[in-house]
Structures are given as C-alpha cells and as structure tokens.
Amino acid sequence: MNIIAYIKTGCPWCIGVTNYFKEKGIVYEEKNVTESPSLFEEMKTLSGQTKAPVVIIDGYMLADTDKDAVDAYLSTKQ
Secondary structure, eight states, X not given: OOEEEEEOTTOHHHHHHHHHHHHHTOXXXXXXXXXXXXXHHHHHHHHSSXXXXXXXXXXXXXXXXXXXXXXXXXXXXX
C-alpha cells in the first residue's frame, strides 16, 4: 500500500492522522506543507484546496480529512 500524507505543523487533524498511522503500524510518506512552499503547491494542485491533511492511499485522495475517515476508507480495503 502506498500512502502519502500532506500535513501542516500543529494541525490537530494532521496529528490525529499521523498518530493513527503510527499506532496501526502503517507505513506512510509524510509531506509537511508548512515547511515547504513547493509541497504546499503540490498539495493544492492535487487536491484543489489548501486545507490539510490530504491523504492519498494507492491513488485515492481523501482531502481535508481526519483519522476517522482514513480508518473508514482503509476498512474497505481489507
């Protein structure tokens, strides 16, 4: 499974999503858009909006999401 999480520093929803991945032992790539203007532009281009987190799981995008939505989506993949 290929997972990319676009996050912002200090964002409670982003912290929830990344903690969820860590608790479940799910490998993911983290892209902090607060630290990188180019990553912020990449997230905006992909998602069409500026809110984080944006999580892409095997090409499926969950924009402006939270851990509950990620969990619900992943439960359909098993």
